[in-house]
Amino acid sequence: MTKDPRSFDHVDTWVFDLDNTLYPHHVNLWQQVDARIGEFVSNWLKVDADEARRIQKDYYRRYGTTMRGMMTEHGVHADDFLAYVHKIDHSPLEPNPDMGAAIEKLPGRKLILTNGSVDHVDAVLSRLGIAGHFHGVFDIIAAELTPKPARETYDKFLELHAVDPTRAAMFEDLARNLVVPHDLGMTTVLVVPDGTKEVVREDWELSGRDDPHVDHVTDDLTGFLQRLVAT
Numbered sequence: 001m002t003k004d005p006r007s008f009d010h011v012d013t014w015v016f017d018l019d020n021t022l023y024p025h026h027v028n029l030w031q032q033v034d035a036r037i038g039e040f041v042s043n044w045l046k047v048d049a050d051e052a053r054r055i056q057k058d059y060y061r062r063y064g065t066t067m068r069g070m071m072t073e074h075g076v077h078a079d080d081f082l083a084y085v086h087k088i089d090h091s092p093l094e095p096n097p098d099m100g101a102a103i104e105k106l107p108g109r110k111l112i113l114t115n116g117s118v119d120h121v122d123a124v125l126s127r128l129g130i131a132g133h134f135h136g137v138f139d140i141i142a143a144e145l146t147p148k149p150a151r152e153t154y155d156k157f158l159e160l161h162a163v164d165p166t167r168a169a170m171f172e173d174l175a176r177n178l179v180v181p182h183d184l185g186m187t188t189v190l191v192v193p194d195g196t197k198e199v200v201r202e203d204w205e206l207s208g209r210d211d212p213h214v215d216h217v218t219d220d221l222t223g224f225l226q227r228l229v230a231t
Contacts, residue, residue, distance in 0.1 A: 005215035012108030020173035026197035032088035064147035093127035102225035175208020182213035
């Protein structure tokens with residue numbers, strides 16, 4: 001945490017990432033998507049699983065998403081990629097009425113900014129039972145297929161939803177995706193695993209909690225939001 005983290009007193013727009021943010025890391029829902037991405041890469045490039053994994057993670061780091069890398073390097077169509085990788089079992093997600101109640105009490109608008117698709121967002125929010133608490137979704141299609149952490153994606157989001165970043169807060173599970181929001185003036189919150197169960201993430205994905213662009217860190221989003229609305 002920074003020495004002088006930004007507060008929430010002035011915030012009237014609350015922006016949430018989706019995967020590993022609105023549900024706990026240890027659900028490992030993204031592991032299913034990750035496996036489907038590997039299958040897609042393997043099938044498309046006609047390579048074995050190990051080589052597909054190497055390519056997948058290389059593109060993820062260099063392009064922000066594996067999809068962007070596959071589009072740029074191999075001419076993959078986004079619709080084909082998204083339709084394949086989001087065919088997963090959402091049943092591990094359980095309703096979270098406590099988080100829903102806390103989100104409902106936050107003053108102002110609540111928005112989702114994700115590198116996933118609207119269909120995936122709808123499925124996740126439905127399982128969590130919190131779909132009715134959000135005023136809008138900005139997905140990878142709205143971003144014109146350019147994922148976070150690209151600056152242009154945040155600029156498009158802010159313009160489309162008329163968000164003043166100096167009056168907004170951003171909740172994310174990847175520290176690198178909070179660099180631009182913080183530079184724009186947003187209060188930033190990094191959501192990390194609670195340490196009670198195994199999570200399937202790479203080391204770099206779990207780093208950054210002490211970075212200067214991270215104002216707050218929590219391993220319990222529901223509790224964090226409950227404390228916010230209680231003050």
